[in-house]
Amino acid sequence: xxxxxxxxxxxxxxxxxxxxxxxxxxxxxxxxxxxxxxxxxxxxxxxxxxxxxxxxxxxxxxxxxxxxxxxxxxxxxxxxxxxxxxxxxxxxxxxxxxxxxxxxxxxxxxxxxxxxxxxxxxxxxxxxxxxxxxxxxxxxxxxxxxxxxxxxxxxxxxxxxxxxxxxxxxxxxxxxxxxxxxxxxxxxxxxxxxxxxxxxxxxxxxxxxxxxxxxxxxxxxxxxxxxxxxxxxxxxxxxxxxxxxxxxxxxxxxxxxxxxxxxxxxxxxxxxxxxxxxxxxxxxxxxxxxxxxxxxxxxxxxxxxxxxxxxxxxxxxxxxxxxxxxxxxxxxxxxxxxxxxxxxxxxxxxxxxxxxxxxxxxxxxxxxxxxxxxxxxxxxxxxxxxxxxxxxxxxxxxxxxxxxxxxxxxxxxxxxxxxxxxxxxxxxxxxxxxxxxxxxxxxxxxxxxxxxxxxxxxxxxxxxxxxxxxxxxxxxxxxxxxxxxxxxxxxxxxxxxxxxxxxxxxxxxxxxxxxxxxxxxxxxxxxxxxxxxxxxxxxxxxxxxxxxxxxxxxxxxxxxxxxxxxxxxxxxxxxxxxxxxxx
Numbered sequence: 001x002x003x004x005x006x007x008x009x010x011x012x013x014x015x016x017x018x019x020x021x022x023x024x025x026x027x028x029x030x031x032x033x034x035x036x037x038x039x040x041x042x043x044x045x046x047x048x049x050x051x052x053x054x055x056x057x058x059x060x061x062x063x064x065x066x067x068x069x070x071x072x073x074x075x076x077x078x079x080x081x082x083x084x085x086x087x088x089x090x091x092x093x094x095x096x097x098x099x100x101x102x103x104x105x106x107x108x109x110x111x112x113x114x115x116x117x118x119x120x121x122x123x124x125x126x127x128x129x130x131x132x133x134x135x136x137x138x139x140x141x142x143x144x145x146x147x148x149x150x151x152x153x154x155x156x157x158x159x160x161x162x163x164x165x166x167x168x169x170x171x172x173x174x175x176x177x178x179x180x181x182x183x184x185x186x187x188x189x190x191x192x193x194x195x196x197x198x199x200x201x202x203x204x205x206x207x208x209x210x211x212x213x214x215x216x217x218x219x220x221x222x223x224x225x226x227x228x229x230x231x232x233x234x235x236x237x238x239x240x241x242x243x244x245x246x247x248x249x250x251x252x253x254x255x256x257x258x259x260x261x262x263x264x265x266x267x268x269x270x271x272x273x274x275x276x277x278x279x280x281x282x283x284x285x286x287x288x289x290x291x292x293x294x295x296x297x298x299x300x301x302x303x304x305x306x307x308x309x310x311x312x313x314x315x316x317x318x319x320x321x322x323x324x325x326x327x328x329x330x331x332x333x334x335x336x337x338x339x340x341x342x343x344x345x346x347x348x349x350x351x352x353x354x355x356x357x358x359x360x361x362x363x364x365x366x367x368x369x370x371x372x373x374x375x376x377x378x379x380x381x382x383x384x385x386x387x388x389x390x391x392x393x394x395x396x397x398x399x400x401x402x403x404x405x406x407x408x409x410x411x412x413x414x415x416x417x418x419x420x421x422x423x424x425x426x427x428x429x430x431x432x433x434x435x436x437x438x439x440x441x442x443x444x445x446x447x448x449x450x451x452x453x454x455x456x457x458x459x460x461x462x463x464x465x466x467x468x469x470x471x472x473x474x475x476x477x478x479x480x481x482x483x484x485x486x487x488x489x490x491x492x493x494x495x496x497x498x499x500x501x502x503x504x505x506x507x508x509x510x511x512x513x514x515x516x517x518x519x520x521x522x523x524x525x526x527x528x529x530x531x532x533x534x535x536x537x538x539x540x541x542x543x544x545x546x547x548x549x550x551x552x553x554x555x556x557x558x559x560x561x562x563x564x565x566x567x568x569x570x571x572x573x574x575x576x577x578x579x580x581x582x583x
Contacts, residue, residue, distance in 0.1 A: 003073050010042065010066065017065040017264075018044055020057070024065060026264060030056065049268060074341040075334070089114070091121045174470035174514030187508035192486045192495025197235045198313045203494035204487065205317040206231060207478070211463050212324050213247060214480045219336055220327075221578045222250040227481045229571035234316050236571075239309035240277070243574040244316075249275045250576075251323040252283050258330040265290050281308060284319070291322055347456050354448065466527070467520030469510065475520060477531055482538035484531065499539060500532050 010016075010029055018027040026047040033041040040061040045053040084090045089110055097104050106114055106121070114121050170177075196203055210230045217224045225243055233243040255262040256273045265286055266273060275283050281303050288296045288303075296319055299311055308316075327333060457479060465474040465487075476485040483496040484503060497503055507524050510517040524531070545567045 003076055010040075010061070010064070015047070018046075018059055019063045019065070020046060024264075026261070027064075028053075033058065049265065074338055074345070078341065086121060088123075089121075170513040171515045171518045172513065174511070174516050177470075177511055177513045180513075183511075186511065187505045189509035190497065190502045190505045192497055194493075194495045196494065197231055198317070200494050201492040202314040202317050204491050205314075205321045206234070207476070207485065209317065209320045209324050211478055211480075212328070213250075215463075216333070216336070218578065219333070220250045220254055221576075222246060223575070223577045223579075224480065225571070225574055227478075229574065232568075232571045233574075234313045237309040239306055241309070241572070242576075243571055244308075245277055245280055246574070246576040246579070247320065248284055248323070249277065249280050251320075251327055252280065252287065254327050254330070254332070255287070255323075258332055260330065262287060262290060262326070281306070284308075287323065288319065291326075293318075293322070296322070344456050347452050351449070351452050354452075466523040468516040469520060470514055470517055472516070475524075477527065482534035484535075498535060498542075500535050503528075503531060503535060 010032065012029055012032060015026065015028045017024050019025075020027075027044040028047055029042050030045050031043040033043060041058055042061065042064065043056060043058050044064075045056045048054050080090065083092050083096055085093055092102065094104070096102070114123060116122070194200060196206075198206060207227070210227050213220065213222055214224050223246075229243065233241055236244075252262075252275045256266065256275070263273070266283070269286065271283070271286070285300050285303055288300055296315070299315055299319075302308070302311060463476065463478060465476050466484075468474050472489040474487040474489075476487065477483075478485075483498050484506070486495045486497070488494070497506060503524070507521060507528075510521040510524075512518040512521055548567055
């Protein structure tokens with residue numbers, strides 16, 4: 001209902017484009033007039049470049065150029081899930097209620113069904129079960145707790161005793177957690193590296209711009225590049241560095257293709273809608289003038305003189321961030337996000353269906369193994385000990401089928417028994433059927449699972465932090481970089497971990513009694529194998545690069561290799577191989 005309502009009407013205050021004297025001009029809806037003969041009419045004000053009005057007019061909806069609403073049904077559902085902490089009924093997060101002045105008192109029709117428990121809305125039936133469970137423990141249980149004075153595991157958490165009779169139910173807010181005698185030995189949390197080439201308060205912009213360009217490279221027609229190469233390119237003084245130029249050109253071309261505000265600015269200046277490697281700075285200056293941010297507009301004279309490379313790295317990143325923000329708001333990106341959402345949901349549904357089918361095939365496989373065993377004269381108790389022994393292996397006591405092809409291995413005595421059986425043909429048919437079934441089950445199970453996970457990762461919607469620690473530091477792991485990044489609460493300090501040893505020490509330092517560190521530890525353990533693989537890959541690459549650089553340094557100046565062979569200068573060789581994909 002919400003989607004249909006928002007997509008089916010225009011409201012006052014919306015800025016869009018309208019047809020005026022044969023030209024397409026910016027306008028703003030001032031008033032929605034009543035429909036006449038099933039025709040919608042709107043009073044619009046024509047807008048100039050500086051935002052001032054240039055007269056008004058009453059035009060029909062057919063003369064308004066309406067872009068597709070920047071979200072569809074799937075995005076709306078995702079928005080609702082992220083804005084609420086429970087459904088039936090939907091209850092939005094407290095910070096959103098405070099920000100948008102939404103009352104938190106339940107409506108009259110729900111007061112009999114819900115109540116508050118620990119500051120959160122719960123169903124009355126659920127609350128009653130919780131209270132009955134707590135009361136059922138009895139006073140004796142509490143006295144036993146006091147006498148033992150120990151920490152229990154309570155639904156995955158722990159219980160410590162307060163000064164009174166009631167135990168502390170973990171997890172709780174991390175900063176309320178106190179040391180306990182039964183706590184495990186926590187490791188010292190390693191200090192993250194901070195050897196960035198740019199100011200620490202600009203690292204967030206660096207990661208945001210790089211992550212977007214890496215995730216939507218095909219849509220932008222921009223060949224991917226590493227984070228390290230991007231950082232080096234931003235700090236380089238060359239004004240026409242290929243990597244930097246191609247990034248700006250790709251983002252500017254995308255805004256032109258959208259035919260929005262930036263496109264209209266270029267039309268007014270009678271520029272051709274084609275950004276080249278020679279004219280890209282002119283188009284960039286037009287964009288900076290359009291957004292009107294003083295810190296950036298002050299840099300226009302320097303850029304026009306051809307000295308873009310002399311800008312401070314933080315200014316370069318602010319310009320790129322503004323470009324990315326504008327591209328993110330376009331309908332083309334929103335449509336791609338909608339498409340990714342639908343595809344991810346389809347892939348997730350496929351994983352669930354295949355899991356159900358896999359369970360069904362396993363049951364059938366066990367039944368056929370039982371049939372084969374009985375046909376071969378084996379005792380019934382031999383058939384009851386069928387267990388799964390990892391991917392590609394199903395064991396029946398000492399007889400196994402493994403290595404993906406599920407080839408049935410039988411002892412010499414059993415083979416002889418089959419050959420001498422009167423029902424040899426029937427047994428062979430059953431064996432063949434069982435063999436094919438097992439081959440189909442085990443051959444591609446792991447490969448299919450990995451394929452679905454890779455496809456879901458390709459359709460990234462946005463990057464989310466792994467979690468937060470006690471002090472609200474956020475931890476990030478990006479798909480295309482082999483480090484775990486740490487962001488301070490105010491986003492002004494950044495660091496990273498780059499080795500498996502540091503990751504192990506970080507996990508060992510997290511206290512599961514705290515809500516934030518418990519959730520962070522769970523996420524790190526969930527992706528532990530993958531993160532370790534990437535960290536070890538990075539360590540190997542760094543060692544190889546250092547060895548190569550050391551070899552280059554040892555050479556004499558007369559036979560020194562050209563700069564392009566130095567791995568530290570690989571960013572100078574960047575080439576946009578997807579440039580040919582541009583329409």
